[in-house]
Amino acid sequence: MIQTLPSCPLLFTARGANPRSSADLTALRHTSERFRLLLENSVDLIVETTRQGEILYVSPNVTQVLGYSVGDLLRLNVFTHVHPEDLAQTMALFALPEGRGTCRYRHKNGAWRWIEATGREFSDAEGRVRSVLIARDITERKEAEAARRHLEEELHKHARLNALGMLAGGIAHDFNNMLTVISLYLGMARADSHEPNVQTSLAQIAEAVTRAKCMARQILTFSRQQSEEYQPVRLPAIVTEVLGFLRPSWPEGVEIVTDLPADGAWIMANPDQIHQVLTNLFLNGAQAMEPGSGRLEVRVRSLVVERPFADPHPYLGSGSYVWLTVSDTGHGMDAATQRQIFEPFFTTKSTSHGTGLGLAIVHRIIKDHGASIRVSSEPGRGTAFQLFFAAQPGPGPANAGESAGTAVPHSA
Secondary structure, eight states: OOOOOOOHHHHTSOTTOOOOSHHHHHHHHHHHHHHHHHHHTOSSEEEEEETTOBEEEEOTTHHHHHSOOHHHHTTSBTTTTBOHHHHHHHHHHHTSSEEEEEEEEEOTTSOEEEEEEEEEEEEOTTOOEEEEEEEEEOHHHHHHHHHHHHHHHHHHHHHHHHHHHHHHHHHHHHHHHHHHHHHHHHHHHHHHOOOHHHHHHHHHHHHHHHHHHHHHHHHHHHTTOSOOOOEEEEHHHHHHHHHHHHGGGSOTTOEEEEEOOSSOOEEEEOHHHHHHHHHHHHHHHHHTSOTTOOEEEEEEEEEEEOHHHHTTOTTOOSEEEEEEEEEEOSOOOOHHHHTTTTSTTOOSSOTTTOOSOHHHHHHHHHHHTTOEEEEEEOTTSOEEEEEEEEBOOOSSGGGTTTTOOEEOOSOO
16 A cells, blocks of 8 residues: 555644744644645545544545545444445455555445555554555546456457358358259159158158258358348238248147238348248247147237337337237246347257257347347246337238337237
């Protein structure tokens, strides 16, 4: 710690002095005034305490630094407003004859401020041990350091993902080339053979090739090497198409419930990418449920968000939306899992049942479409994904009245 002069009451008494003239008294008053002005105009906070931390003096600028008045703190303990997580280390440093440390200190408005303090023990005229502290608010510096670290982490993460995307894109292109060859010879084999058993086996191979192509398309989406051509599409039509595609391989005993409008619900989107989003969400929901039981619900609604209804969904501006909900009755997720589900390669499944890319791809596609996604889940109570797309007028006069819709709900 920095050695400093004793606190204000002691500064104004010359230890052992015995003034014999008015000149001596005048000099003493000038010295006392000089020290008072130094203390009261310091940008740092000057504090005098007992060895146990009882505050005996604090400079008036405590109001500017921490919001308290001098009277608020006098005779309190210096540790009273220290953050609980910093209390033990602060007390340990305070017990030393001299030291330096930082801690979070509660501002009078309730906010936590980072304080850096240096201090040293001394003995007063009566031989009592006192401590003088020089404290400085370094909150802005701490926040700037945290922001810089966060930016560096984001830059490193971005660089890693870019490198991974380039690698994944190259692999996906080669994989697609091999699948093209396999599909060619598979078509020839199906044309040449008329045996029912062989045709059944070839059909299973064709289904596996289709799934492999879907996986390659997901990797290309992740690496941003797939075309992003947007056009007006009717979301319920894609939902029906994806469910029809998945139905032959759908887990037995898992019920599918749909609530889709007969017309309307147009959005501007890349149909292939929305197909990927729905495929991932539907399969994710099916895999979250126990074999032979459960229910997957898919609903599409047109809605209008007005200011009074936007508060529960602050990420939505006012306007017309197409609202898709995909919910399951599966095992659900805790809060910690929900915070990570959109991270690339995060998965709660075994390596043989998941790559951890599905929801990361969903999140990227939704973000690229300027849409919003919200997830709500509780362990044992299933999961619901809500997607909000900006509504678009569909082709033809039949869609002239599509702007009407339900108001956004207050809860999932």
